[in-house]
Amino acid sequence: MTTVLPDLRPGGGRSQQAVGMPELLQVIWHETRTSRAAIHRARPDTRCDLRISASAPDRELIGTILLDGDCACRDLLVDMLVECDRHLSDRAGLLGNPLGAARVHVRKKAVHDWIRRRRTEVGAQARVDRIRTSALALGLPDEFHRALLEYLADEAGVMAPLDSEDALHRRLATRCAAEFGGAAEHYRARVAAGMTLVERHCRSGTRVNAGTAAEPDKVTWWERYIERPMGRRPRRTDKPLVTAAPECGDGTHQPPEPASADAADFDAQVVAVLVAALRRQPVTPDAALRAGLDDLVSQGLLPQRCAIELCSDCNRFALAAKELSALR
Structure with a gap:
């Protein structure tokens, strides 16, 4: 898939310093390096085919940038370019250093919003850092089961392939070992038993709407935020x-x-x-x-x-x- 980016000038010439698309792309490329590397680690079986060119043989496309490829990092770059263009245009004439403002915006807000938006698009929780202190988690017997609930909510929105339930158990056991110490294999049986308890607890609570206000679909919290998004994860x-x-x-x-x-x-x-x-x-x-x-x-x-x-x-x-x- 190829995306054509015209040589826009964020700020419409009203900012104190005009910014071209190549300069903006260079800033975004640098600031998203960690996020792009994380995307590539999550999909080790696929090769990044992103190709960027600043010119095209077609005369009608002179002065444009072409982003070609199907890697997920391409979507991140395009979304960040659109977001930065909107961010700078909304502050036209107010920024002395538009590129610096774009750099800060990508680093502190835009990338994090993109991750949350991608998670919600597959039906997972946007963020999981506060799940352990939620009312749902406090109903679990101990810290291990609350951590397991957080891991499951996080795994539901991960883009890495998940081939089977056994593979999920291995991933959860590895995360338990990293937090609580010990070897991952020692947690396999405990994880399997803990998942049964956590699932039973999450299915017994108040039902949530998985549909829309016009067409509601009342399901359990487990089905809404764990089961359905987990089933959408790719498999090798x-x-x-x-x-x-x-x-x-x-x-x-x-x-x-x-x-x-x-x-x-x-x-x-x-x-x-x-x-x-x-x-x-x-x-x-x-x-x-x-x-x-x-x-x-x-x-x-x-x-x-x-x-x-x-x-x-x-x-x-x-x-x-x-x-x-x-x-x-």
Whole structure:
């Protein structure tokens, strides 16, 4: 994806010092170095493909900056450029050092707002530094369980891949060892038991609105801030489902017909495909279910839309994975 940034002049020429986009980009590049490095650490399996060029062969784009690539750090840079341009324009004529003001704004406010905004976009808590002192946390038996609640709320908004519940247990055990001392492996069983208690406690409280004021969706705190955003985290085992080009002239795509008209035979085929996927990955039912859905779509036994809807609904997906694991 390529973003074209015109050579804007924040402040519209009314500031005491005109600022060009290349100079502003250089300031933002320096101030976001730590945040960009954190993004790259969170996604070790992907290579940063960000490319920046100050000119273009197209004469209509002369004097512009091109940001090309699909890395998440590109989104951070673009958002910071827009935010700094707005920040400086709102203070036009009042700043003696616009670049210095942009530097301070990025370092102290803009980056932190971007992180909180990205977390809320996936449904997680914007910040977790005060969860331990909340009324919800004070209802837990001890400091260990309150820390576990904070870790879970934080992990729900992390962009790093999360392949399974076992991987989540390892991450939580590592965080427990860093705070309370000892080896991470010593906390594995305690983390698993603690998660059960924390989940039960968070499901028993007052329900919160996960929808809108016009269309409310009352769910438990656990489902709203832990379960749903945790289910949206990427997985290293994820594979894109094969998409077929629409064949109809109106752009609609009809799902393929089942391989057999008999309902019993059709159900047997679906179960056989899912069981075969489970046998390939018996330890991880979640990954087996995703692989099985991919196979069903490719064999024409399941519409792609239905597979995507199931994968995006963490509650239905968890229930389906549990039912699949019972077939072993």
